[in-house]
Amino acid sequence: MDKPNTECAATHVVVVGGGIVGVTTALELRLRGHEVTLLSMDKPGSQEAASYGNAGWLNPGSVVPLSMPGMWKKIPGYLLASNGPLKLRPSALLQSWQWLLGFVACGATQKRVRRIARALRPFLADSAARHSALAEAAGVPELIEKKGLLVVYPNKAAYEADALAWSLRRENNVVWKTMERAELVALCPELGERYQYGAFIVDGAHCRSPGGYVAALAQYAEKKGVRYISGCAEKFLIDGGKISGVVYNGNKLACDHLVIAGGMGSVELASQIGDKLPLVSERGYHVEVPGAEGGLPIPVMMSDLKFGITPMTGGLRAAGQVEFALKGAAPDWRRARILLDCLREGLPRLKIGGFSTTNHWMGNRPSTPDCLPVIGPSSKVGGVYYATGHGHLGLVSAPLTAEFIARLIAGDAVPEVAPYTVERFCRGGKE
Ligand SMILES: Cc1cc2nc3c(=O)[nH]c(=O)nc-3n(C[C@H](O)[C@H](O)[C@H](O)COP(=O)(O)OP(=O)(O)OC[C@H]3O[C@@H](n4cnc5c(N)ncnc54)[C@H](O)[C@@H]3O)c2cc1C
Structure with a gap:
């Protein structure tokens, strides 16, 4: 290098x-x-x-495409829930509907999602090692941390309901260990009671300051x-x-x-x-709570609330949400407030101030339908x-x-x- x-x-x-x-x-x-x-x-x-505001996850388990069989049944529920993870602004319907149909179609069958997972795997397999080498060469080795990643569920049944996702991971050599509540708490002491079961992705890593x-x-x-x-x-x-x-x-x-x-x-x-x-922009948001990063030793994905929390150098960052909006439309900070509420839900004992005390951000994911x-x-x-x-x-x-x-x-x-x-x-x- x-x-x-x-x-x-x-x-x-x-x-x-x-x-x-x-x-x-x-x-x-x-x-x-x-x-x-x-x-x-x-x-x-x-x-x-x-690239500035992402969640920083280097997750070998991301072989699972966002579009999965049966997704079309969930989309109306997501859209109707005012505090859900997905928002389609009516003004953006015309520019997004074709992409959305393509997106749903790409994940409509198990055969299709298996093909996507196989195609994603090469990017993820040794990404943490590649980023570590880059960070080392650039003189910032501390920005890439290899401590694993945790995906948490309300209970074992919820984990089992995600069986297709985990079988895609297994087929693509992702290694994880399932955990009961006691092990989860040993790993992340602040984790809320809401989460009783989880999977620890052993080879996962994260970037502590993507920007x-x-x-x-x-x-x-x-x-x-x-x-x-x-x-x-x-x-x-x-x-x-x-x-x-x-x-x-x-x-x-x-x-x-x-x-x-x-x-x-x-x-x-x-x-x-x-x-x-x-490509359409799947707009995403983050809220970052300065000084709270010590409250979470490793990144955690709350599977039910569809967002991730990552300890960053600038604070504890909750990132997620997908919003379809017209190019140049002002951010809707309600999406970021939802993330703050989710953060409180996931880590209820952590002292987190009001929205005005957080750093918040919106960015454009450049996304293809497949x-x-x-x-x-x-x-x-x-x-x-x-x-x-x-x-x-x-x-x-x-x-x-x-x-x-x-x-x-x-x-x-x-x-x-x-x-x-x-x-x-x-x-x-x-x-
Ligand atoms: C909330 C959120 C969470 C995410 N979490 C993760 C994660 O955990 N892990 C992960 O792997 N990914 C994550 N992502 C996705 C990731 O951030 C993006 O896929 C990635 O940053 C895209 O990088 P890019 O370089 O293609 O585009 P960008 O970072 O958007 O950079 C594009 C650059 O091109 C420049 N540019 C554009 N047009 C021109 C032009 N005409 N002339 C000159 N310059 C131009 C822009 O100024 C900009 O600097 C997340 C995204 C979001 C929004």
């Missing part, structure tokens, strides 16, 4: 997007000897990116020779069907390759290239690659995404990316 490998044919690669995906990709490309420019509207690590981590990786990348430009990619220069440059803030920047890693901004960029990315990222070459323009659409799993998936892109740009055959290419959206939903 230390020295740039200058053996490969050096080309100039522009990576658009300074979130976790863009930054890890820029770094990987630089370490493989390319001249790399990272072009981002927002400074790496800043609050505007989804700080991206900033540290970007600094390390700059130290290694990545050039950083603060600007907005506006259009692309294409010569004979191949990318030759990017225009940002009115300036031209020549390049041999371009990586589109702009999170939700990737949709607009791809449309200029002629590719259609069916719960898989978009990684691979553009179907329209040579030299352009996508590294986006990671939805709920962008942090955990970033290191392998970066490796895939670097191998593609090196001209290697990378058959593993077949499930993630943009072309899958043109083929339709084949099984």
